[in-house]
Amino acid sequence: DSRHPREVIAVYEDFPDNSSVHNGAITDIGEHFLNRTSNWMYNYLVKLDSPDHMEETRQAIIAGLKTLRPDVKAEVFEKVRLVQLHELYFSPEFQSMFRGNRATVYSLLTIAILIVVIAMINFINFSVALVPLRIRNINTQKVLGRPTPALRCDTVLEAAGTALISFLLAIPLIQWFAASPLAGITPINLFPVQNLPLLALTGTMALSAGVIAGLYPAWYSTSFPPALVLKGAFGLSPKGRRIRTGLIAFQYFISIVLIIAAISIQAQNRFLKSYDVGFSRDNILVAPISAAIAGRYHSFGDRLKSNPAIRDVTFTDRPPVGSDGSSWGSSYRGRQIQFNAVTVSPNFIDFMGLHVVEGRAFTEADERKSACSLxxxxxxxxxxxLITGSELLGIGAMPIVGIVQDYNFKPLHAGIEPMALIVGGTEWGKSPNASKMRYALIKTSLADVGQASAFVKRTIREFDPLARAEVNFLDEFIGNQYQKETNLSRQLILFSLLSILIALIGVFGLVLFETQYRRREIAVRKVFGATIPAVLAMFNKSMIRIVLVCFLIAAPTAWYIVHRWLEGFAYKFRMGFWIFLLALAIVLLITVLTVTLQSYKAATENPAQSIKTD
Known part of the structure; x- marks a missing residue:
């Protein structure tokens, strides 16, 4: 800032990528705001001897604030919170820092674990299905004197080895994923070499999963007498059928819940992006501007408007919709009020198509007055x-010149809060830390949007060669406010596809198991006149019944999960029954195709060959 030069006295080491604190310049707050009690925009760091003293310290701070400002309502000070540094990422109180949602993190972790579990279930199903093919070899080794514990250890080691090989194959896949555009669905660094502790933990979990998945097949395959040559006894027993059906049903339950959640989050995301926030956003570009340009924003605006493709330009200290903001506290008729403050150009209201319901809009004269107009x-x-024509006491006597119709100036997670548009007066402009116009909003002609965007970038570089020339559509800018929801939707879609794929592998294994054990039954049915469609329908009916039962359990579970997630939004879409029907249709279609393709070979096999083989 040329008006208030600063001396660079040191360079600090960058905060890591996973820090909640932005990297940037750190400046001394100075003494300007020490006695400026209207500012509520700062976060404070307090070092305590022990976390056990947090509540005691909080109460002491509140008592001090009440003594300092007896005119402020007591409930305002009850909002004071102390948050431990390692909990900062999940704390909703610190809007200006990188934030995460604890429920979302734990939900995704749970989904990942469940997907591993259904993969383990598939391994168990396939291992049990292959027992008839391996029982001769196992029993022969028993007869030759190999102890049962050794045989079981071989099976468990085989399962662990399979899991380890899968883990090693996954590493280059993760490396590719981290370097691809798909990595944008998560804000973290996914490169394996930069996450070695996490890689080691994942490898340990993979080995553990392999060992656990191998325990039951190891016990089951060695549980028969050495003289017995097993040929389907357990496979066709009611107990065996119940176990396999239960395992497949669990997979379907998880898949259906994930599909319903993914569709619902996608629908909510579309709702947020298309919701009418109360102002015009057609053919409007948003361009962040540097401090050097902000100091000459009038000249910058005039230069932009010299292009015929640009119809109008306005400026603001923050985006039209954003989670960050400045909170002001001012005295109004002997009592303290608090509101969000947005500094704008005089033409902001007309530019955005806002409706003044009382009083008047800003004028160019307001910008030249010593006190801010609100x-x-x-x-x-x-x-x-509030009464139009009255004044607030803050930075001088600030007149209320009008009332504007409500519009959503924050993302739709929050409702509409008290807010004031401000045209900064000369007294406010004297502050070295005063809010400045940091965003230019440019209204363009529909036919010349591309040309206008290129001109804006050239003009930014013309006024400040070091500035970052970035221009976005306002619709796109607003959509970026819901990037976390977009990423969550994409993550759930990915998880859903993965869970469906694994579940289908399980279905494939189950049908393979059933057709192997029921070849003679199929042959007898065909001898007595059963057609190929009838045989295919026999296999499909059992799987369809499983899907329908799982759907009846999964649907209310998914509804509850989505309903709890939607509680974080002040505005939400209406969850219609079509979402559940769509999820059911997807699962049924994929299941029927899989079962039909897998059982077709058994249905078309020569009955004489099947009976002869059995």
Whole structure:
């Protein structure tokens, strides 16, 4: 800032990529704001001897604030929170820092574990299905004197080896994924070499999963007398059928829940991006501008408007919709009120198509006055009984010149809060830390959007060669406010596809098991006149019944999960029954195709050959 030069006295080491704190310049707050009690925008760090003293310290801070500001409502100070540094990432109080959602993290972790579990179930199903093919070899080794514990150890080691090989094959796949555009669905660094502790933990989990999955097949395959040559006794028993059916049903349950959740989150995401937030956003570009340009934003705006493709330009200190904001506290008629503050150009209201319901819009003269002029939204007017023409006491006597119709200036996670549009006066402009116009909003002609965007970038570089020339559509900019929801939707779609794939492998194994054990039954049915479609229908009916029962259990479970997730939004889509029907249709279609293709060979086999072989 040329008006307030700063001296660079040191360079600090960058915070790591997974830090909740942004890298950037750190400046001394100075003494300007020490006695400026209208500012509520700062986070404070407090070092305690022990976390056990947090509540005691919090109460002491609140008591001090009440003594310092007796005019402020007591409930305002009850919002004071102390959060431990390692909990900062999950804390909703620190909007200006990188944040995560604890429920989302744990939900994705749970889904990942469940997918591993259904993969283990598939391994168990296939291992049990292959027992008839391996029983001769196992029993022969028993007869030759090999102890049963050794045979079981071989089976478990085989399962562990399979899991280890899968883990090693997954490493280059993760490396490819981390370097691909798909990596954008998660904000973390996925490169294996940069996550060695996590890689080691995952490898240990893979080995453990292999060992656990191998225990039951190892016990089952060695549980028969050495003289017995098994040929399907357990496979066709009610107990064996119940176990296999239960394992497949669990896989279907997880898959259906994931599909319903993925469709619902995608629908909510579309709802958020298309919701009418209360202002015009057609053919509007958003361009962040540097401090050097902000100091000359009038000249910058005039230069932009010299292009025929640009119809109008306005400026603001923050995006039209964003989670970050400045909270002001001012005195109004002897009591303290608090509201969100947005500094704008005088033409902002007309530019955005906002409706002034009382008073007047800003004028160019407001920008030259010594005190700020304010226009509040209807929510602030109702909450604080504001009257047009009255004044707030803050940075001088600030007149309320109008009331604007409510619009959503924050993402739709939150409802509409008290807010004031401000045209900064000369007294406010004297502050070395005053809010500045950091975003240019450019309204373009529909036919010349590309040309206008290129011109804006050239003009930014013309005014500040070091500035980052970045231009986005306002719709796109608003959509980026819901990037976490977009990423979550993509992650769930990926998990859903993976779970369906694994479940289908399980179905494949189950049908393979059934056709192997029921070859003679199929042959007898065909001898007595059963057609190929009838045989295929026999296998499909049993799987369809399993899917329908799983759906009846999974649907209310998924509804509860999605309903709890939607509680984090002030605005939400209506969860219609079509979502559940679509999920059911997807699972049924894929299941029927898989079962039909797998059982077709058994259905078309020569009955005489099947009976002869059996």
């Amino acid at each position: 226009i509040f939204n209807q929510t602030a007017q109702r909450q604080d009984s």
